[in-house]
Amino acid sequence: MQMLPTVATLLCATILTAQQQAGESSPPTPAQPKATTAGSAKAGASRATGGGNLRALLSGSAAGKPEAGVDGELQNLKRSYMQALVQHHRDRLAAMRKQGQQPKTFSIGPAPTVIAQMAPRFLAAAKKYEGKDDAMPFLEWCLLTDPTPDNPTATKALAAFFTEPLAGPKCAAAVARFARLQKILGKEFDATIARVLELSRSDEVTAAALVARARAMKGTDKAKALADFDRALELAPEASFAGAVRGERNGLTILAVGQPAPEIAAEDLDGVPFRLSDYRGKAVMLSFWGDW
């Protein structure tokens, strides 16, 4: 007797996935965001969303309030997309129920039709900021949101991307997320990264391209991925993605099963400092949690 999730629950999970797909650089991601059972959709939503930010983003309140300037423009467009996406999934669920279906699983995620509807607005914004680093986040959205291979939005955005100067921090942040292009571009992925490396006009963008390449191959060629991560950190130790890259590097090396656990020395929730190694001699379950 599994209960169907409420629309509100779905909505929450939907936004989450949408935001994740949009390459939003913030909240925690659930362990299994793509297809969920009715039950775990609920669990996922209550345990693993970055709820506050997302709700604010949708309602236009607090942190999600429309801002002035280019960042606000991007925020507003992403919000419009998420609203359209939520509506799309709501409609889909309603239609299924109308036909008497009680879906046990309900897959949520980016919807190519909704993305295609929104894409012209993102591309127009990118055009407006042509020649400037500010164009990059709009192109990034078009490149990475729809995971469908060879989708026209990504193709158009990629063409525009290569007419831009590849130098600024926003460009680098976008390029660092290009590993996701592997699915979309297929065989063209390697050539695309090579072209970014060739046209890059800053160490930061070059580092980002190395990061994208390393992320794409860390499952298949760990040694090469590590070499790319290391070079990227040498080139741009202060880049926005450097912290994450250090963590990923750890993930391939010192965090592997069989390795000694790195020390944690920090405060507890009451402000009292303690160490992970205080518990040596005991079996420890280290649980990364949040009450989002």
Next chain:
Amino acid sequence: MYPHERSLVKELADSPFALIGVNSDKDRTKIRKIVREKNLNWRSFWNGPDGSRGPIATQWNVRGWPTVVLIDHKGIIRFRGHRPNDELLHRLVEEAKTF
């Protein structure tokens, strides 16, 4: 997760076992209140004001929540995943006992 974690802590209260959290809420005052209200009976590191992007989660390359890591009595990482692994956990507790 909370009920499962609470019952683990109770069940293994007299065993060489510790559940250690790494909490990624930005607001420490709020989370302290939740810990009281929901009777969360384990100690947690705080990941700092940057929430999920704080230093501990970054160092440990945690990008999905929840993430569980099992560490044996010698301090060796034995498991990492997004779901609890009670079978291995109980084995590690037994290993720690015979140590």
